[in-house]
Amino acid sequence: MQENQGVWVFIEVNDGKIEGVSLELLGAGRKLADKLEVPLAGVMLGEGVMPLANEVIYAGADQVYVVDHPVLKDYRTESFMKGVCILAEKYKPEIFLYGATPNGKDLASAVATDLSTGLTADTTMLDVDVEKRLLEASRPAFGGNIMATILCKKHRPQMATVRPKVMKALEADTGRKGVIIEEELELREEDMRTKVLKIVKDVTKKASLAEAHVIVAGGKGMGDIQGFQLIHELAEVIGASVGGTRDVVEAGWLKHEQQVGQTGETVTPKIYFAIGISGAIQHVEGMKNSELIIAINKDPNAPIFDVATYGIVGDALEIIPKLIKQFKELSKEKGGEMSYV
Amino acid sequence: MHIVVCVKQVPDTKIIKINPKTNTLDRRSAPAILNPYDAHAVQEAVKIRDKTGGTISVLSMGPPQAVAVIKKSVEIGADQGYLISDRAFAGADTLATSYALSKALEKISKNNPIDLVICGKHAIDGDTGQVGPGIARRLDIPPITNVIEVSEVNKDEKYVHIKRKQIDGYEVLQSQLPCLLTVEKEINDIEYAPMPNMIKAARYEPVIWSVNDLEDVDKTQLGLKGSPTIVGKMFSPPKLEGGKRLEGNPDSQVEQLMGVLLERKDLLKLNTANS
Numbered sequence: 001m002q003e004n005q006g007v008w009v010f011i012e013v014n015d016g017k018i019e020g021v022s023l024e025l026l027g028a029g030r031k032l033a034d035k036l037e038v039p040l041a042g043v044m045l046g047e048g049v050m051p052l053a054n055e056v057i058y059a060g061a062d063q064v065y066v067v068d069h070p071v072l073k074d075y076r077t078e079s080f081m082k083g084v085c086i087l088a089e090k091y092k093p094e095i096f097l098y099g100a101t102p103n104g105k106d107l108a109s110a111v112a113t114d115l116s117t118g119l120t121a122d123t124t125m126l127d128v129d130v131e132k133r134l135l136e137a138s139r140p141a142f143g144g145n146i147m148a149t150i151l152c153k154k155h156r157p158q159m160a161t162v163r164p165k166v167m168k169a170l171e172a173d174t175g176r177k178g179v180i181i182e183e184e185l186e187l188r189e190e191d192m193r194t195k196v197l198k199i200v201k202d203v204t205k206k207a208s209l210a211e212a213h214v215i216v217a218g219g220k221g222m223g224d225i226q227g228f229q230l231i232h233e234l235a236e237v238i239g240a241s242v243g244g245t246r247d248v249v250e251a252g253w254l255k256h257e258q259q260v261g262q263t264g265e266t267v268t269p270k271i272y273f274a275i276g277i278s279g280a281i282q283h284v285e286g287m288k289n290s291e292l293i294i295a296i297n298k299d300p301n302a303p304i305f306d307v308a309t310y311g312i313v314g315d316a317l318e319i320i321p322k323l324i325k326q327f328k329e330l331s332k333e334k335g336g337e338m339s340y341v
Numbered sequence: 342m343h344i345v346v347c348v349k350q351v352p353d354t355k356i357i358k359i360n361p362k363t364n365t366l367d368r369r370s371a372p373a374i375l376n377p378y379d380a381h382a383v384q385e386a387v388k389i390r391d392k393t394g395g396t397i398s399v400l401s402m403g404p405p406q407a408v409a410v411i412k413k414s415v416e417i418g419a420d421q422g423y424l425i426s427d428r429a430f431a432g433a434d435t436l437a438t439s440y441a442l443s444k445a446l447e448k449i450s451k452n453n454p455i456d457l458v459i460c461g462k463h464a465i466d467g468d469t470g471q472v473g474p475g476i477a478r479r480l481d482i483p484p485i486t487n488v489i490e491v492s493e494v495n496k497d498e499k500y501v502h503i504k505r506k507q508i509d510g511y512e513v514l515q516s517q518l519p520c521l522l523t524v525e526k527e528i529n530d531i532e533y534a535p536m537p538n539m540i541k542a543a544r545y546e547p548v549i550w551s552v553n554d555l556e557d558v559d560k561t562q563l564g565l566k567g568s569p570t571i572v573g574k575m576f577s578p579p580k581l582e583g584g585k586r587l588e589g590n591p592d593s594q595v596e597q598l599m600g601v602l603l604e605r606k607d608l609l610k611l612n613t614a615n616s
Contacts, residue, residue, distance in 0.1 A: 014509075019508075077484050077485075102487045105470055106484065109470065109475055109484075112435075113478040118434065119436075119471055119570070121468065140578070141468075147575065148574070149573040150570050154569065194485065196512055198512065198513040199507075200510045262468070271608055284578070291608060292605060305586070309584040310584055310601055311586045319595060323595050326599050327599075
């Protein structure tokens with residue numbers, strides 16, 4: 001265990017681009033590596049990914065391990081797990097981070113089983129106890145009511161998946177130097193029991209929440225599905241996307257993919273309206289990094305006001321129609337539609 | 342086809358309370374339910390069995406009262422159930438849980454080879470999603486997570502076609518059988534349980550195995566002992582910097598808010614082409 005050294009980040013590549021969460025993790029990993037005084041490495045698998053290796057270094061890594069192989073063209077648990085396990089057993093990192101994306105979580109779970117080590121899911125805070133060389137991975141627990149710090153004392157590497165958009169990426173520094181290590185692995189297509197037949201991109205869906213500039217989100221405080229229509233109306237008038245809490249999704253007022261929060265989407269819009277939302281930590285985890293948060297809620301003690309840039313204590317059913325009216329007049333006056341920077 | 346669905350009894354996290362003094366869960370405050378994702382897993386198994394024929398077993402690990410979620414699964418349409426229940430399993434993290442469940446699956450498979458294992462995407466009390474892929478690795482079968490549709494099951498040529506949810510769309514995969522799927526809620530709608538299932542469920546007594554009923558078990562890999570991760574501490578989430586409250590009557594509040602938004606031209610800019 002003592003021989004394990006270094007912080008690793010799994011670099012997820014989709015469509016020839018590095019996923020944002022991988023860059024965020026290089027930023028977070030840089031801090032851990034500096035504290036521990038060890039190198040930070042990126043681990044990148046795929047076909048034709050070599051040209052991206054420099055980006056990993058610009059984002060904070062000292063080293064990049066690259067496996068470039070036709071079998072790794074599309075993500076599959078079997079091929080990626082095999083590649084990652086071979087590297088981890090050869091170079092023995094002490095900390096290994098993955099983005100909590102579908103592929104990142106899938107891969108980390110399989111790798112942890114094969115390496116017989118601990119894995120903390122959906123981490124939102126990372127720190128390290130330098131003296132004990134222990135990763136402190138904290139995550140919302142039990143439906144998000146409380147935070148738990150998970151430790152892995154005796155097994156290495158210490159592994160965690162980390163939620164997208166909760167850590168900060170560093171500004172890309174094109175002057176940064178690092179080492180690119182290309183690994184040749186023997187991977188054979190005939191050993192793979194799974195095949196990717198088709199990949200279908202649904203671009204509209206991604207743009208609708210995770211990348212929206214403005215989101216109008218509603219909670220149970222809207223009363224019923226009729227009341228919730230006001231959320232849609234306001235969003236329509238200002239050209240925003242609609243989101244909601246787990247409660248409203250479970251009540252059937254919104255689709256699953258419109259849920260904002262720990263078990264839904266993590267969002268980082270410029271403006272986030274939280275209307276009739278009390279602000280359970282689980283929801284807050286998914287939206288707290290929004291630039292401007294406006295909360296409207298009847299309950300003056302609602303925790304959402306602890307997060308909101310501006311808060312209005314009041315009845316949403318009374319306030320939103322007024323807001324809609326104002327926006328409508330404004331756009332008529334200006335002769336155009338809302339647009340966002 | 343022999344389909345095994347892994348299910349878990351969980352506290353309903355929407356209702357559970359935290360003791361503010363000790364920062365621990367008051368488990369008695371919440372009713373125990375079948376993990377909602379697992380209900381969809383059982384429902385999907387029923388849909389597949391109704392097409393291909395065969396049998397559905399459910400497997401759970403937990404205290405004796407977890408027989409309730411097996412009965413619930415029988416209500417949805419499972420044929421039989423197994424509960425592994427023993428103090429030796431207590432305190433297991435995902436690594437130790439996947440080990441214990443895989444040992445039970447090996448035993449179940451001896452009598453009736455397993456073609457397909459289905460799990461919920463994750464349990465709502467742990468939210469990790471790690472046990473499913475862990476089981477698949479231990480059984481050395483391919484895992485496919487985040488499944489939103491099982492479009493084809495070919496039991497003769499032993500493969501499945503599935504749709505897997507991705508960050509920005511979905512992918513269609515083909516996997517050899519046996520394999521393990523973890524399913525999303527949108528895969529199906531839970532149907533009303535037919536009366537005969539309800540009667541069967543009410544009378545059903547699942548098989549209960551202790552650790553000694555399982556074979557070739559390395560006890561050091563079970564429970565707390567076999568769990569590499571531990572909870573270091575629990576704490577309330579950090580308070581974020583709260584902001585300004587807009588005072589006055591609703592009209593004035595709305596006016597102030599409009600003022601604030603219009604001022605932030607870096608965030609919102611009106612299309613002023615005509616003005």
